[in-house]
Amino acid sequence: MTLIPLAEAQAAFPAGRGYLAACTLGLPTTDTSNALRADLDAWSSAGVDAAEYGTLVERVRESYSRLARMPSRNVAIGSQTSAMVSIVAASAPDGAEILCVEGDFSSLVAPFLLQAHRGVRVRHAPLEELAEHIDRSTWLVAYSVVQSATGAVADADAIRAAASANGALTLCDLTQAAGWLPVDAARDDITVCHAYKWLCAPRGVAFLTARDGVIDRLRPVQAGWYSGGDVWSSCYGPALHLAEDASRFDVSPAWQAWVGAEPAIDLFARVDGRAVHAHTTGLAARMMAGLGLPSPTNEVLRSAIVTWPDTDGRDLRALRAAGITASGRAGRARVGFHLWNADEDVSSALAALGRQAG
Template sequence: MPAPVIVPQPLAAARAAFVGGAGYLAACTQGLPLRATLSASRAELDAWERGEATPAAYGAAVEEARAAFGSIVGVPADRVAIGSQVSAIAATVAASLPDGAEVVCVDGDFSSMVFPFLAQQHRGVTVVHAPLDRVADAIGPRTSLVAFSLVQSATGAVADSDAIIAAAATHGAITFADLTQAVGWLPVDASRFDLTACHAYKWLCAPRGSAFLTVGDRMLDELRPVQAGWFAGDDPWASCYGPDMHLARDARRFDVSPAWPVWPGTAAALAFFAGLDQVAVHAYTSGLGDALSDRLGLPALGQAIVTWPDADGSDLAALSASGIRASGRAGRARVAFHLWNTPDDVARVGDALPAKDRGSAEPAGS
């Protein structure tokens, strides 16, 4: 039986930063907004309504968010580019591969980390699909890049990044990790990967439409800025018109023009997470996950996301009928514990579900 989940005082205080959240176990689908995010977003709308919104103010919010994200994942701000969606970031990575490149992907990974590479097949790019626990073995001398979600969307399984990084280094392959289902509950050092992508609307609780790309040193020149626009310029305000192009010399060369209204709220959300002890957050959220696993007779895996087979959707339906917000993916029920959750949520889930053998917490080969 796992130890009782104790809420560290700083995290107990941090819970008050959210309006609510009891019974909401769907952070892996969409995070809940912080009070500060709601305040910043409403202030932006009010300023827009009054005709007082300015590009300079939006730009300042972008830079605050960029620096905060870099702090959270352990890279300097000049190695962080902004984006809108993981698929668009992955498309930039895919377009930068040479003709005939081989890419290793996870079998069953979220499509945003697979489709952009499949879409390059017209120029000879091939994709090798490997089970999560065999990704490192699938990397060989022909592999140009390995693309994988650090935490799998459908199962919550955590990739063996040490083995993947080691195998990629042996063969000179680029490592590209999607951190969307990890950052916010799992401590992550993005500097270990050549490239990472992260959409901030899930565990980082930002408005949807703000995403980040981190770029390792060797990729600054290898990655092609195929989405370059005025915001990627060395001086964006001097880059509004052609014909000359002078891109930023750091990761900002991969920036896309920001969807302005989402960035004040994003900056507020990321400032909050940058001020948290990520190790303590992981201990708390994964402790709740292990407590639920014990309640349901599943292996405790030290994860904030707990999934189990639910092919007919009966468990998800039972959770919904009890007022619990969860999700179902790939024939599995999925619950996620974040800072707003408490041991009461563990009890609510356990009480809502009928007693039965739920098998393994993660599918074979994950």
């Protein structure tokens, strides 16, 4: 498939200047907005068909499989990352040990904590030391490849290598990465991703991937009619008709959200991911220079998200007063740079903070 150039992908967004919050909520492309309006019109005029929605969902699954570099048979669809992580948590053996990152997003941690009644134990380690804490007692290491609170990028290669050496599974959350950081889901045993941030889909569109050999180790505890091998012919009891591939973990999709997701996921599956990464991390590096923050020398660890201490919220208020949309997390101000952003967004943000671009 021929990749589209960066400029074409940027032109898909009608607005975005001053919006530095893709790490909180992505913006819709023109095609996503048009698709949602057209679907509402069709629904209002009794012009929709459930089977056609199902076909659309399969097209989105295929697009995500290309983006994540994972065969579609290994991709499950869902609505939230926490619900998909719960499948993994319910599959942990009694007494299993789970290793998590200190301060990681709760959707990746809480489902495991709630298995304590079965003796499942959760350990936490700093992101930069995570690989060193993996040992033979670790059943699974769960980590976000990009941290929500800090924007820090994990040394995923080191984590995967340590997990493999110790016979542990890896569960990687791609939510804060997919869309600006090229991802390869096949390199982890399991991944989850909610698409409403950097992939710019409506909220309620999420994905889980599982390697061959791992699918049968997970329990489809949320199985329903959409988990069958043929959802339109296996949707009645009393027998259980689970799909043989990862779609056994599917949950019934909120169709309207997937209508908006189709053009968004297709766009990110076709754009040159390396160009997106260079664009977004380049803007972030300029922001960091203006704030006097050190930038990682290792290109692999460079992030599109910039955070800094702001315990009293003063900097966040200054950004908002200047008409800039940003966010605050864990006592830190947070900005993220995506396709619609440009150098002027960096200059405006630094000016609002009383700084100058380097």
